[in-house]
Amino acid sequence: MFYYHKKYLLIMVALAALAAFYANSEPLVANNKNFETANRFLQQANNDEKKARQSLVDANSVRQAISKARVEARREKQSDVKVELLKKAERLANELEAHQKNGADYRVQGQSKMQLAADSFSVGLIELFEKWIVNRAPLTMDPETLDYISHNTAVRSVHPTMLNKMGTAEEQQSGNKNSIQKDNVMTLRIASLMGQSAPADLNISAFRLSNQQGYFAHIEVHNSTEQKNNVSQVPLNNIHQWRLIISDVKGAPVSGKNIKIVGHMPGHVHGLPTQPQVTKELAPGVFLVEGVKFQMQGWWVIQFEIYDDNNVSKSEQxxxxxxILTFNLIL
Amino acid sequence: MRKVLYIIGSIAYASLIGCGEQKVEHDYSNADIQFLSNLSLTNLSAPLESESNQYSDSLAAAKMGHRLFFDSDLSSNGSVSCATCHQPAKYFTDGLKRSVAIGMVKRNAPSVLPSAWSHWQFWDGRKDSLWSQALGPFEDPSEHNFSRTKVANHIIKNYREPYEETFTVIPESIYSIVQEIDATPLGTTRQKSLWRKLLPEQQKAINQVFANVGKALMAYQRQLKMQPAKFDGFVDALSTNSLTSSNVLSNSEQNGMRLFLGRANCVSCHNGPLFSNFEFHNIGAPESDKQQVDLGRFSAISALVNDEFTCLSEYSDAEPENCMEMRFLKKKGPELVGAFKTPSLRNIGKTAPYMQTGQFDTLEQVISHYDMPTPPYYNRLQHPSRPHFDILPLKLSEQEKADLISFLQTLTSPIDSDDLWWQAPLE
Known part of the structure; x- marks a missing residue:
């Protein structure tokens, strides 16, 4: 009896020590079930995506086999062989449809699993950085700053070679003749996404999984280091601050990394008007991003390139x- | 019965409006009026707050700056002042393609009127404040062809009292140095070598006086105000529901305004009450010297990094961490090559010629360029990368081009002959 007690006691001491260890090591990685769930969904999503791709590859080879059978059938003189070949083509066509359907189904399934993974990661990250994450909404433009500067239309920047693809003055004139004079309604507020083709289902979440699926991160706007000033709206033409909050996919804060910020507008050739920088790690995994400024409304892509801190001696090239963490913003 | 009511109503209406001015109907929506009012001078904010110049809103500094601005003794031949190229009667420009002072200047003289609202100064933005900008021309051989020791000497001889009242006491130890030595780190070999022979504290004392001269000039330029132009009168009348035949824009002007804000996309960069975003763009204006191309903003970056008088310098009044534009300066990117600062369009009808070296003589030529632009000149041997291009052909009709020009003419402010800041000081 005593023997058993001693054994239990040992186990309990070991457990207590383990618990104490985890309690002291910041933060409590092991307790975050959401990351486990997220990883499970992520793995399923990846498997589905792999199957989707395989189905589409299979579909492709079946498509080639169909063409081959049809070509052979066309060339075949003997009618019974010809019929056989056409039957084969038909059978393959059914197979092709099945492959395509499989591929599409797996893709949809994978995407919904990916969404579930992202949701769980988000919940996990919010739990992990409870006192840091204040604002979960996607970023938007502060309308008050917008009205003041009236920067409502897009500067469209093109490569010089694009000019000859713009049509001629005559074409333009015949299409729009006197349109301004006829149309007396003021159309001052030109759609800010003019000339940009942001997909309708663009993911503009402030929570994103990295390109290589190594990290999960969140961005939010801060107008000063004081947390109370947090808003989800960025000011136009004003330098402001962001917080970038990163964990790895296992739920551990990502600390001591070099982070480079690159921004651009798809459909334009220009980037940000300033060079924002990570100036401080406020806490493990919580980075202060300073010098962010947007000179235009529209679709922006902001990328955070994560570099190993140990590689500082290497040249930039x-x-x-x-x-890379990629965030889409519709400002 | 209805007819009688109509007549009574008409009489009442006519007596409300009065005899001379006829109330004008319009179809601008409230949102349109709200939008337009953002472009009116009435809604112009105060100039940018200057972290690096604590004297920027000091009246004493402005008064001293006023004298300095018109003082032609601050030049090697005694005949060039700031006002030589920035003439009040020409809205603080000189009407030349490239300015002429001691020699011929590299670029066209922009108006100083909107500069207090811009983070960056000069066409390429190679200065990060108006006080630092003011120091450049003094030591440029083709402008004032002066040196900082000569500037300091002139201050000691002619401005010591207002200077010391506004800023600080000038150490007597530099009195004789600046009287005897013509030195600057930016000048000729001889001037540079004389500068190097000075002790660091002597250099610093001279630089301090020089920097404060810039700060006084900045304070002066912040006092320069523009009178509302015809466009502002129109917008303000729309906002207050008092549009009459005397303040309404003509049909051509209004069509031009619609084009400006709409299909011609001008407002993309020429926005806000000063009609500029003060950012850098390449619109492919013709290259004036193909043997030595102007890299614009691209070259300005290294000039800024090496400048002695930026917000980050010891002569700045700002805490370095508050110098946001310099701390997060964009140093790389193809969009910097050949890019120049968007000029304000205020008084544009009176400030020809146009572009950084006056490539266009008339607004017609400017509009023709925007209508069917030529892409920027590119020379692999001279450009670090293919220049970026910021505009698309507009393909306007001749009437539309004329309307756009009519609209631009409504941005001319009348010159107030009673505004003393616009005139040479009396003393």
Whole structure:
């Protein structure tokens, strides 16, 4: 009896020590069930995506076999062989349809699993950085700053070679003749996404999984280091601050990394008007981003390239980022 | 019965409006009026707050700056002042393609009227404040062809009292140095070598006086105000529901305004009450010297990084961490190559010629360029990368081009002959 007690006691002491260890090591990685769930969904999503791709590859080879059978059938003189070949083509066509349907189904399934993974990661990240994450909404433009500067239309920047693809003055004139004079309604507020083709289902979440699926991160706007000033609206033409909050996919804060910020507008050739920088790690995994400024409304892509801190000696050209976090903003 | 009511109503209406001015109907929506009012001078904010110049809104500094601005003794031949190229009667420009002072200047003299609202100064933005900008021309051989020791000497001889009242006491130890030595780190070999022979504290004392001269000039330029132009009168009348035949824009002007804000996309960059975003763009204006191309903003970056008088310098009044534009300066990117600062369009009808070296003589030529632009000149041997291009052909009709020009003419402010800041000081 005593023997058993001693054994239990040992186990309990070991458990207590383990618990104490985890309690002291910041933060409580092991307790975050959401990351486990998220990883399970992520794995399923990846498997589905792999199956989707395989189905589409299979579909492709079946499509080639169909063409081959049809060509052979056309050339075949003997009618019974010809019929056989056409039957084969028909059978294959059914197979093709099945492959295509499979591929599409797996893709949809994978995407919904990916969404579930992202949701769980988000919940996990919010739990992990409870006192840091204040604002979960996607970023928007502060309308008050917008009205003041009236920067409502898009500067469209093109490569010089694009000019000859713009049609001629005559074409333009015949299409729009006197349109301004006829149309007396003021159309001052030109759609800010003019000339940009942001997909309708663009993911503009402030929570994103990295390109290589190594990290999960969140961005939010701060107008000063005081947390109370947090808003989800960025001001136009004003330098302001962001917080970038990163964990790895296992739920551990990502600390001591070099992070480079690159921004651009798809459909334009220009980037940000300033060079924002990570100036401080406020806490493990919580990075202060300073110098962010947007000079235009529209679709922006902001990328955070994560570099290993140990590689600082290498020249810029030699360095490849460990991973990249990509956020889409519709401002 | 209805007819009688109509007549009574008409009489009442006519007596409300009065005899001379006829109330004008319009179809601008409230949102349109709200939008237009953002472009009116009435809604112009105060100039940008200056972290690096604590004297920027000091009246004493402005008064001293006023004298300095018109003082032609601050030049090697005694005949060039700031006002030589920035003439009040020409809205603080000189009407030349490229300015002429001691020699011929590299670029066209922009108006100083909107500069207090811009983070960056000069066409390429190679200065990050108006006080630092003011120091450049003094030591440029083709402008004032002066040196900082000569500037300091002139201050000691002619401005010591207002200077010391506004800023600080000038150490007597530099009195004789600046009287005897013509030195600057930016000048000729001889001037540079003389500068190097000075002790660091002597250099610093001279630089301090020089920097404060810039700060006084900045304070002066912040006092320069523009009178509302015809466009502002129109917008303000719309906002207050008092549009009459005397303040309404003509049909051509209104069509031009619609084009400006709409299909011609001008407002993309020429926005806000000063009609500029003060950012850098390449619109492919013809290259004036193909043997030595102007890299614009691209070259300005290294000039800014090496400048002695930026917000980050010891002569700045700002805490370095508050110098946001310099701390997060964009140093790389193809869009910097050949890019120049968007000029304000205020008084544009009176400030020809146009572009950084006056490539266009008339607004007609400017509009023709925007209508069917030529892509920027590119020379692999001279450009670090293919220049970026910021505009698309507009393909306007001749009437539309004329309307656009009519609208631009409504941005001319009348010159107030009673505004003393616009005139040479009396003393």
């Amino acid at each position: 030699e360095l490849a980022p460990l991973d």
